[in-house]
Amino acid sequence: ASAAVVCGVSILMLRFVMNIAPARPLETFRDFAVLALITQLAVILAPLLILTFSLTTNPARTLLLRWPRPLTIPAAVLLALALHPAVRALQVAVMEQLYPPNEEMIKLLVQMQELFNAAPLWAVLGIIAAVPAICEELAFRGFILSGFRHLGRKWRAIIFSAIFFGLSHAILQQSIIATAVGIVIGYLAVQTASIWPGVLFHLVHNSLGVLTSRPELVQQFPALARYLGAPGETGPLYQWPSVLACSFVAIGLLAWFSLLPVAKSDEELQREEIARIRDAGPELD
Numbered sequence: 001a002s003a004a005v006v007c008g009v010s011i012l013m014l015r016f017v018m019n020i021a022p023a024r025p026l027e028t029f030r031d032f033a034v035l036a037l038i039t040q041l042a043v044i045l046a047p048l049l050i051l052t053f054s055l056t057t058n059p060a061r062t063l064l065l066r067w068p069r070p071l072t073i074p075a076a077v078l079l080a081l082a083l084h085p086a087v088r089a090l091q092v093a094v095m096e097q098l099y100p101p102n103e104e105m106i107k108l109l110v111q112m113q114e115l116f117n118a119a120p121l122w123a124v125l126g127i128i129a130a131v132p133a134i135c136e137e138l139a140f141r142g143f144i145l146s147g148f149r150h151l152g153r154k155w156r157a158i159i160f161s162a163i164f165f166g167l168s169h170a171i172l173q174q175s176i177i178a179t180a181v182g183i184v185i186g187y188l189a190v191q192t193a194s195i196w197p198g199v200l201f202h203l204v205h206n207s208l209g210v211l212t213s214r215p216e217l218v219q220q221f222p223a224l225a226r227y228l229g230a231p232g233e234t235g236p237l238y239q240w241p242s243v244l245a246c247s248f249v250a251i252g253l254l255a256w257f258s259l260l261p262v263a264k265s266d267e268e269l270q271r272e273e274i275a276r277i278r279d280a281g282p283e284l285d
Contacts, residue, residue, distance in 0.1 A: 001147050001148050002147075004143065004144040004145075004146070004148045004160075004161070006051065007051050007143050007144050008140075010047040010051075011043060011044055011047055011048075011164070012164070012167055014047065015039070015170070018038075018039060026111070029119035029123065029124070032127070033123065033127045036127050036128075037127070037131065044136060045135045045138070045139070048142070048143050061146075062142065062143060062147075063138055063195060064142055064189055065195060066194050068192040068196055069192065069260070072192045072197045072260070075256060076192075076198070076201045077200055079184075079188075079253045079254070080201040080208070081204060081208070081246075082246045082249040083184065083205075083247075085243040086243055086247045086250065087177065087180070087181060087205070088237070088243075089237075089238065090180065092237060094173050095173045099172065099176075101173060113213060116210065117213075121214065124210050128206050128207075128210050129202075129203050129210060130203060132202065132206060133199050133202035133203040133206065136168075136202065137185070137202055140162075140165040141186055142195050144160075144161045144164055145186055145190070148160045149190075149265040149268065150266075152271040153268070154190050154262075154264075154268060157186070157190070158186035158187055158190060159183060161182065161186050162178075162183045162185075163179055165178055165179065165182035166179030185202060186198075187254070188257060190262060191257045191258065191260050191262055192257070192260065
C-alpha cells in the first residue's frame with residue numbers, strides 16, 4: 001500500500017510540475033498531441049515502470065496483465081456504451097450547474113475542441129482514447145489498485161485508486177467525473193482480476209466523448225443527433241429517455257460482473273478469516 005501511495009503522489013507531483021512549467025501556446029493539434037504524449041509517458045508511465053520493476057517480484061501479476069474470462073471483454077465494452085449517457089449527464093450537472101468553469105477555462109475548452117475537430121479523427125482517438133487507456137490503466141488500476149488491495153479491503157482500494165486517478169486530471173470538474181468513472185473501472189479490475197476490461201472500457205468511453213463531439217459525424221448520422229439531443233455549452237446532450245434506458249442496462253451489466261468469482265488478495269483472505277473466527281467465537285467456546 002505504501003508503494004501505491006508513492007506511485008500516486010509521484011504522478012501528482014510530476015503533473016503539478018508540468019502545470020506550472022512555462023509552455024508555448026497550443027496553436028495546433030500537433031502541439032496538444034506532443035504535450036499529451038509527454039504527460040502520459042513521462043508523468044504516468046515512467047514512475048509506474050520504475051516502481052514496478054524495482055519494488056515487485058511479479059510485474060505481470062501486479063499490473064493485472066492476465067487475460068480475463070472471454071465474456072468480460074464484450075461486457076466491458078457494452079458497459080462503457082451504456083454508462084456514457086449517465087456520465088455525460090453528470091458532467092453537465094457538474095460543469096454547467098454545480099461548479100461552472102470560469103470564462104478563461106471555457107475559452108480554453110472551446111479552443112481545444114476546435115483543434116480536435118480540425119485534426120484527423122484517427123489521430124484524436126489515438127491521443128485522447130488509446131494512449132490514456134493503456135498508460136493510465138496500468139498505473140491506476142494496475143500498480144496503485146494492486147498496492148491498495150494489500151490493505152485487505154477491496155472497496156478502499158477501488159476508491160483510493162479512483163481518487164488518485166481523478167486528481168491526476170488538470171481541471172477540477174474533470175477530476176470529479178474521472179473519480180466516479182475510476183470507481184467503475186476499478187470495480188471491473190477487481191471482479192475480473194485483469195486490467196484489460198478496464199482498458200477497453202476506458203478506450204470506448206473516451207472514444208465516445210470524441211465521436212459525439214464531432215459535428216460532421218452528427219450531421220452524417222441524423223439518428224445520432226436524435227439520440228444525443230440538443231447541444232449544450234460543454235458538448236452534446238443525451239435525451240433523458242436515452243439516459244434512463246442506458247442506465248438500467250448499465251446496472252444490469254454491473255450486477256452480472258458482481259456475480260463473477262473474485263480472486264482475493266492474501267490480506268483480504270486473512271481479514272475474512274479473522275472475521276469468521278471472531279463471529280464463531282462463542283460457538284468455539
